[in-house]
Amino acid sequence: MFNNNYISNLLNLKDPNINFTEIKEENRKGIGTKVITGILVNKPDICPHCGGVHINIHGYKMTRIKLPKVSEYNAILDLKKQRYKCMGCGKTFTAKTSIVEENCCISNNTKHAAIIHATEKISEKDIAKRLNISHNTVNRIINSHNISYHVNFNYLPKALCFDEFKSTKDADGAMSFIYCDAVTHNIIDIIENRQLGFLKQYFYRFSLKVRKNVKYIVMDMYSPYISLVKECFPKAKIIMDKFHVINNFARALNKTRIRLMNSNKKLYNKLKNYYKLLLKDRRKVDSMHYAKRKCFNKWMSLRDIVDYLLAQDEELKNTYELYQSLLFAIKTKNEDLLNNILMSEHKNVSDYMKTAIRTAEKYSEYIINMVKYSYNNGVIEGINNKIKVIKRIAFGYRSFYHFRNRILIMFNLIHIEKVA
Ligand SMILES: [Zn+2]
Numbered sequence: 001m002f003n004n005n006y007i008s009n010l011l012n013l014k015d016p017n018i019n020f021t022e023i024k025e026e027n028r029k030g031i032g033t034k035v036i037t038g039i040l041v042n043k044p045d046i047c048p049h050c051g052g053v054h055i056n057i058h059g060y061k062m063t064r065i066k067l068p069k070v071s072e073y074n075a076i077l078d079l080k081k082q083r084y085k086c087m088g089c090g091k092t093f094t095a096k097t098s099i100v101e102e103n104c105c106i107s108n109n110t111k112h113a114a115i116i117h118a119t120e121k122i123s124e125k126d127i128a129k130r131l132n133i134s135h136n137t138v139n140r141i142i143n144s145h146n147i148s149y150h151v152n153f154n155y156l157p158k159a160l161c162f163d164e165f166k167s168t169k170d171a172d173g174a175m176s177f178i179y180c181d182a183v184t185h186n187i188i189d190i191i192e193n194r195q196l197g198f199l200k201q202y203f204y205r206f207s208l209k210v211r212k213n214v215k216y217i218v219m220d221m222y223s224p225y226i227s228l229v230k231e232c233f234p235k236a237k238i239i240m241d242k243f244h245v246i247n248n249f250a251r252a253l254n255k256t257r258i259r260l261m262n263s264n265k266k267l268y269n270k271l272k273n274y275y276k277l278l279l280k281d282r283r284k285v286d287s288m289h290y291a292k293r294k295c296f297n298k299w300m301s302l303r304d305i306v307d308y309l310l311a312q313d314e315e316l317k318n319t320y321e322l323y324q325s326l327l328f329a330i331k332t333k334n335e336d337l338l339n340n341i342l343m344s345e346h347k348n349v350s351d352y353m354k355t356a357i358r359t360a361e362k363y364s365e366y367i368i369n370m371v372k373y374s375y376n377n378g379v380i381e382g383i384n385n386k387i388k389v390i391k392r393i394a395f396g397y398r399s400f401y402h403f404r405n406r407i408l409i410m411f412n413l414i415h416i417e418k419v420a
Contacts, residue, residue: 007036011067011075012109013099017042018079025073033074036067040081042095052088059083061094066106066133068113074132077107106133106141114141118409121386123394142405149408151189153205157181159216160236162225163380164194165387168400176400178380182218185379187411190404196224203232211235218375220244221363238366241377245360245367246330250279252356253323259350260313267312270295270305277306281331282324318348322357333371342367386410 007013007020020038027033039060046053060080067075082095100107110131117127124138131138159182167176177194180187191202203211211233218239219225229236257278261271273295277285287303296305310317322341329338342364346357360367370376387407397403408414 011036011070011077013067013077013107015040015097015099017095017097018099028074031074033076034070035076035078037078038080040079040095040097042082042097043084044096047086047088047091048093049091050086050089052086054087055084056087057082058085058092063100064105065100066110066131068107068110068131106137111141111144114138115409115414118142118406119412121389121393121410123390124406125394139402142409143402149405149414154207154210156188156206156210156214157183158213159183159375160188160214160218161241161375161377161380162217162219163241163377163384164222165384166391167192168397168403176404178383180380180383182216182375182379187383187408187413190407192400192404194224196227199224199228200231203228208234216373216375218377220377221248221359226366237369237373239369239373239375240363240366242330242370243377243381245370246327248356248359249323249326249353252350252352253278253319255352256316256319256350259352260316264312267309270309274305274309277302278309278320281327282306283328315348315350318346319350319353322346322349322353330371335368335371338371339364339368383411 004020007023008015008018018038018040020036022037024035024037025032026035043055043057047055061083063079063081065077065079067077069075079097079100081097083092084095085092094102096102099109110133113131114127114133114137117130118124118138122130124142125135128135128138161180161182162177163179164175164177167174175194177191177199178187179189179191191199193199212235214233214236216239217225217229217233217236218241219229220241221244226238229238254275257271257275261268264271285303285306287301290299290301292298293300293305296308300308310320325337325341328334329341342357342361346354349357387410390406390410391397391403394406397406405414
């Protein structure tokens, strides 16, 4: 009636030395709990202490091991471990099993389950709840020696993406560095500190030959990264990230709008309500559908609204038009137009836009590369968003080491040693 194989299979506790004897249902602290009992008998051929062969049985040691939940019941294994005594040296020892580490009361498959849960967007606290273990235990599992990630310092791909993300307080400047393969989109490593000295030291661990293999690096306008590439990656072309570049111009246009908005009470509501329309690619602003619009109280298309707003202020109009030309040049990969805009003087636009253009001009070579080559940091933005989510649901992380491990687990980069 009590089939040992079924039980071990169902619980995924595949140690042939365990004999299951009973399954009871108990109510512990109001939670239904399956209590499974078993006996572990595993007599070694020789004494682990002296190598002697005369070994007698010597009572039992009772252990209580936490298992992953079974059909939403908490599960516990009460395991009676056989003890042995060596007649040669007189020392005693306990039968060994692959389902749990020595002196540990959490089964290996519980640990494995914790790592699998950690690949999802849930907090360590919720993982703990799901597995009926403590929050601390989950943290310990994530930081344990059973999981490891090794960067291959003998290889770098042809194209890299550089970026940073808001990290833990113990990371210097609270910003950490992340880089990935621009083609396969795999994260290569996460580095605590994004400061130049730190990164140089890190990348010098790759030989010059390996670093010369890198031909393209995508990044945002952050001058230490440029110095880094010039020193460490002699063959790499710098490519500015499209998202960041467009964002800089959009911010300049937006500031222009806000200044006008705050100085003109009559236009305040209109400029406030329709700010997104100004930032949008003009070709995508609808001119076909008419509706009664908020703040206008008459039938208009969205394009009409944009045109109305622009007609109110010359500077806003010029700034907007320059912004749209930039968008157009970038999106249509028009190298000449982009170069032309960056190199000419723009007298009629707002100071904000002038500053943005001046900054872009400084990096124009790399911005032109952006339309020349098709690499961008879009992937890393996605990765960073996932990192943000995990940080938020965990209410922040205190230790960078732990945070890094969790990220590496989330992106399936951790090698998990096989458990029974
Ligand atoms: Zn012995």
